[in-house]
Amino acid sequence: MADVVLVTGGAGYIGSHACKALRAAGYLPVAYDNLSTGCREAVKFGPLEEGDLADRARLDEVFAKWQPVAVMHFAALSLVGESMKDPAKYWRTNVLCGLNLIEATLAAGCRNFVFSSTCATYGDQDGVVLNEDTPQYPINAYGGSKRAIEDMLRDFGASHGLNSVIFRYFNVAGADPQAEVGEQHVPETHLIPLMLDAIAGKRPALTVFGSDYPTPDGTCIRDYVHVSDLVDAHVLGLKWLEAGKPSRVFCLGSGEGYSVREVIARSREVTNREVPIIEGDRRPGDAAKLVSGSTRALQELGWTPQRSALSTMIADAWRWHQAPEYES
Template sequence: MTTILVTGGAGYIGSHACKVLASAGYTPVTYDNLGTGWRDAVRFGPFEHGDLLDRARLDEVFATWRPSAVMHFAALSLVGDSMKDPATFWRANVGGSLNLLEAAVAAGCRKIVFSSTCATYGDHDGVILDENTPQQPINAYGATKRAIEDMIGNFGQAHGVRSVIFRYFNVAGADPEGEIGEFHQPETHLIPLMLDAIDGKRSALTIFGTDYDTPDGTCIRDYVHVMDLVEAHVLGLKWLEDGKASRVFCLGTGSGFSVREVIAESGRVTNREVPVIEGDRRPGDAVQLVSGSRRATEELGWRPERSTMGAMVADAWRWHQNHGAHFRE
């Protein structure tokens, strides 16, 4: 079977990508330092422990498995931390990606699917973001991802590396079978925080800002179901396997959900009350951030069919109840 090296394959999105790759007939080889990922999430292919900053280890893994392509998820991603300690983010994200690209080229592997972010766009309130929106990141995390995009482009020009780059915002849900789900330490994402509050794992969910210029006063964000998202990555891989040129795709639903709408839907799905505290705005939070996906639907044939808030919360809640406690032991 065709082997794909999946960096960050022990993380939330990466582990779901490995599951979908395996079901599509690939052998996903996870490369992860387990800094934010979980060994228990590596269930669908071989595991190689290693850091992207360790070039010798990367060379060893490429020589052992000879992957036909790389799916690159590994990154530090907490925006607030990136502003407090940009050096660590630039070293890990950009330096690690440089090592990865050099190792891949040296091994003759010239196809990469890269998990980027709509944070490369910066603050574009109230517009549908697409591939042509100017990239003006306002935090170090977004800046590192934009730099990696540029680096991949340079490697394409110099070494024939072909790439598919995906930009997206919030990811939610879990695989329908409940084998893997979302858990971070510390947790910063709205839906798992809310499920923790519903389940009594924390006292309440804090809403940061209730006076925004939106129908209910809370921020609006785009959400994509994790299974829809990783299926897009497999479509991107097939795009490269078909010999097509490098391409950037945004992944979103074209509409967003306010914080209060997410809370209301979560209460409905779980049939439980969501304890809430209203707090002040956080610096730098935009009013409304929504991504379009017209290019992905027209060119890749991608359809975000699971990306309703009800489905995302229901799948996340199922995993949270069945497996979430295991990660908190």
């Protein structure tokens, strides 16, 4: 049997794409998901084990059954606004469940751990290309909880020999080019799918949260990376660990930032449709500009993003949003 990789959040947006990439690379991805936000229908490339990360007995059972060679940890709460209103929920779910998973991983004798972190750990550092050495000053509980798991991985690496690759990235976009899986959240909070829903008439309009940021057009600037490129990097990170290389942090991004208005303008070009817009207030915890540098991933992992041009990401997402499987 192929080597097993346990993919937490494997029924979610990024996790389902990771399962496809792992299967293509010769692994058997086992999705571990409580289906609170994931979709059962997205688990297409390996088995699904339903379970919660808070349930240590269930985790131990799944580890004993499949004996994975590695864990890819995507499962997390990830809404910035919600994390500002209810930080306890994020510290409890992301951090305590993350600790539970790490301890279960070690108890099962598994030593390779690939973690989906975020550029939100850096906070609001305008005018800086965020690389692996940039100091981390998270400004919301989401970013803080992710940084806490990074710290745990470091500590358990020193004390128990847990090897980890940590990927920090911000806005993931696009969809599988074959439209087998795509971006589908309930509720949806990400710019590009919200924009495409507004274009398609599935919601009245796109709300632009804040137009008075210190940016050229007043809207937030973000670095976007295609989900297929992102999960390719995760497979490379797994192979890095399997080759016996040391724990490492990598930033992933295109290195270019696009404002909300620039994304809207590009979508008009791709879809040939107008985007209905409502001007809204800023959301608490939103940074003005986040651009992720990924030189280390290019040089050390040999990662070459193929689909992270903005037009390509929007076009792939638009194709998925028109597929029969997609329902907003």
